Amino acid sequence: MPQCARGPHRCARCDGPLPFDFTMAFQPIIDLASARVTTFEALVRGPGDESAWSVISQVTDELMYRFDQACRVKAIELASRLGMRERLSINFLPNAVYEPEACIQATLEVSEKVGWPTERLVFEFTETERVTDQAHLKHIIDSYREMGFTTALDDFGNGYANLDLLTVLEPDKIKVDRELVMGCDQDPRRQALLHAVHGLAAELKIEIIAEGVETHGEALWLGRAGITRQQGFFYAKPVLESLGEDLTPRLEALRRELYAHTPA
Template sequence: MLDNCPLCMGTVKGYMIEVDRPSVLQEVIQSLSQHSQKEWQPVNHSQLWVGNRLFFDCLSFWSEYYSLENWDFYEAVKLGSEIEKMNHVTFHEVVARRPVLWVDEIIQRDQIHMMYQPIVHVEHKQTIGYEMLARALKPDGSLISPALLFESARNQSELFRLDRTCRIKGIQAGQQLSQEQLIFVNFIPTSIYIPEHCLQTTMKAAYENGIDNSRIVFEVVETERVDNLEHLKRILLYYRREGFRYALDDVGEGFNDLSTLLALEPDVVKLDRKFVKNIHLDKEKRDRAEKIYRLTSSMNAIALAEGIESAEEARILREIGYDWQQGYYYGKPSFSPSSNSEVFL
């Protein structure tokens, strides 16, 4: 059993709400019936079990009619099918959690969409693939900040579901590409506990969408949060055994130091954008980029420079040897893949 694994450990399932009069309970039940009859069940004449999503859907509605500040809330923790314990929480603690619970609704309502950013081979002047970038949409069609989305998912223990959804969506979006183009799909290693189990839906998505595993490059992000290198290696080896490739993102410093690079043996190494910005004006950045390129080449891996925004940056990196490049200079993320002529104007 792994610590914090959502498949193994108990999770918060909802809230028990005590009311002082049966008539109030009936009013609450009537309001619930307007939303759903599947997410709740009565416990007895004075208590009601409410699922997380439904409770927060209705919270603002109830607040208009009832003085919830005076109610007692109990957080129910379930292990398997049994309620293990009930923790008392205040109304204000419940309300404080509300802003992050929309992550679950976004997943349920299929509001995760993929944007495409081109990855090019400079010498061949070809778009060799796209990085699939997850974006969530508000009901009005505006974008939600990816940082807010993923941090909220982490705070509400929804990171596993969100990361899985994004992997599947990224693979599905690859159907819009040519058979020769690569599909770069981000994944967060701390959201994967048992790769043989957690990645079954990813395998299924590739098969059902007719995409050869060798076209998919899983890009490791947030490696600075990884404190178990052996577990990460286990995930990456599973990918490789199944015919996928994998890339290390933001290589340059911190956790992604050069010893880690050697230990993980990625197929693609993405130079941290902080060493790309204004590289033509900074000798130290150029020296670091050259060092990473030499090490990458010695491992028979491919060096990719991301975050390129100018012709000068592209030129210097090409001189070093970074034939694979990515950044606004070649194209911003868009909801449809760009043509090769649009990338190389």
């Protein structure tokens, strides 16, 4: 049995069922350059497709660790059941991870049980709430990298101290928030910022993903700017306990359009 993160024995804080039900919806992250889905992000939903907030609002401080662990297990079990072959991206709560090596045990156990390759796991964390213990978060990210996992900084550009975080943390990916992506094909200021973020990510050897892509124009402008990894309603909405439709024909058509108009 995995040890409790706060000591050598399991405790009521870390064990036992949650007092509410939840499940996952999956949304694809695509790469226009290769016209394929690279990753599916698991997003919390109520059992009847209720919003993420309807579930998260029930998570008290006492339930945080248990909920974080349950989300990982649920996402991996569903991904395996659905036959997912792409990477699986799971959001995690840094404040729920007391010690990475101890808190990863349930993830490793369920991965082994269902035959899920741990190298296909991506852990996303958000910085829209102020990070009060950067050293702890850095320890988590560094530890996950040593274990073979990939990490992603979510909502980049819509929170506290983005650049300050990147001076300390070394995520493998950054996900640019919808606030920067919205209307980027028509907005020179957003274009300038996105070019700068893309250049910064390239210098730091960090993969960049544009979130919240909702229009054809946004998708093409981003692709022409070199930001070919994208996610948003333009491609697919999250689908409850499903990987959704095959996007290959749409992605191939969009890739042809992208490169037909890309300057040599």
